[in-house]
Amino acid sequence: VAKMGKLVEEAQNNKSKTQRYIDEIAKYYTPAVVVVAASLAAIPAAMRVRDVEKWYHLALVVLVSACPCALILSTPIAAFCALSKAATSGLLVKGAEYLEILSTVKFICFDKTGTITKGEFSVSSFKPLIHNDKLLY
Template identity: 90%
Template sequence: VAKMAKLVEEAQNNKSKTQRYVDECAKYYTPGVCVVAACLAGIPAAMRVHDMEKWYHLALVVLVSACPCALILSTPVAAFCALSKAATSGLLVKGAEYLEILSTVKVICFDKTGTITKGEFSVSSFHPLIDNQKLLY
């Protein structure tokens, strides 16, 4: 049990490609937005523009509307929730990157009776190749 808990913890610490991309963009995006806002407030002040309240308001609007907080916070939270749900369902996923890869999978084939199943055979569904009315005759 301790080994499984350690694997789950390691999986949650591994960042996915999307998480790394968002973190990398945030390194440049956030300071860039701050520079733009500072210029919007600072340049008119240096030029002694009379209506500074308008420029301060515009700088504040840029800061609020360009804030990437939702994206920066939601990416790791979504990955953490997915890994936690998988772990509570009995699935061990090595990291969020593997969940992203899993989203591109089209077909999954299993061939380990007794290993990944209970070993009890049952018909889960039946799809006839001909119409149901013809089966009655």
């Protein structure tokens, strides 16, 4: 159980391509949002515009609505939840990157013979995707 926990922890520490991409964008997006919001507050104040409170309010609206928190936090949290759910279901996924790859898979074929879990070589069941009549030809 301890080894399984360690493997799950390692899987959660490995970032997927999407997570790395979001982190790279956040390096530029977050400062840009702060600069735009600060400019909306500072420039009218420096120009001594009459209704400065409206500009402060607009700066706060821009800062809150363009806040990258949802973008930056959603990807790692979704990956963490998926990896945790898989682990509690008895599945060990190496990382979020493999979950992203799985989303593009169209067909899956399983060959579960009990080799890993029981050490026995036997087919437990067989479920074809086509009718048995077509298998005869």
